Amino acid sequence: MLLKIENVGQYLRDAGIKPSIQRLKIFEILAKSYEHPTVENIYTQLSPEIPTLSKTTVYNTLKLFQKHGLVMVINIEDNETRYDADTSFHGHFKCNVCGKVSDFNIPNTQPLIESLKGSLITESHYYLKGICAECRLRTDN
Amino acid sequence: MLLKIENVGQYLRDAGIKPSIQRLKIFEILAKSYEHPTVENIYTQLSPEIPTLSKTTVYNTLKLFQKHGLVMVINIEDNETRYDADTSFHGHFKCNVCGKVSDFNIPNTQPLIESLKGSLITESHYYLKGICAECRLRTDN
């Protein structure tokens, strides 16, 4: 979901990250869109605006954000790593036709898994794949 | 979970796959263990037994199994693709300490997601990460 962050610079500073231009812009792309971009996406979007930007910086910055808990990694597909600035528990649906990855809320709270008693859960991901409503109408399925 | 397949050759044949030695052995590793192996794991395990085995064959065979619905891909980690011969809906928990990926049952049926109405769901994955009970005892957490 779209994060409502009034001051991105302050948001980063509160997390212990100095807000450079690169960091600000990269985080804004993550926070102010629904798209769950890949490194390539982010790099392509920012290149015109920051012509000197290095792809390595995008990688480094995302790793930094991760370490500070500002982004989560989405591994819904094995050949594309996506990033999400919304770290709250929510589901992701990928349409295999248009390729979009969208969010959905998980209604009820997570069930207690008997066999995991004694384990410490630090991350949970719920991924669905299929064909979105729009693509079903446009095509056939 | 451990699949109880009495005759692996027949199981493959029923799926429309000719059971070569390589295919048999690769499928057995997937079906007769809980480990959710990577390509590397499978290759390393089979190399002594089939010294001529090529890693390409492991890749090709897993892709073939996928196409026939015999295995599912587990993308719980972005740097390791794992495979599972149990294609029924169940959850996966990865311990960040020992690295093991274990199964767990999902108690209740999947909730109907309002925002996905009209979509066709073909795959669902539920991934948890954390520290398993054994590792918590052995270490500190």
Added chain:
DNA sequence: TATAAATTTGCAATCGTTACAAATCTGAAA
């Protein structure tokens, strides 16, 4: 302004995966 620390950059290296063509195997026809 001078200097040190932090950050960014570019490029080479690495790793998992795929493309592709040659080699090998298998099974049926002669």
Added chain:
DNA sequence: TTTCAGATTTGTAACGATTGCAAATTTATA
């Protein structure tokens, strides 16, 4: 059994995403 076509496997090269690393640049501090 021998021959041959098709299926399968293999090895190697190529590819793309990610990382390592050292130089260049920017920012903060004295």
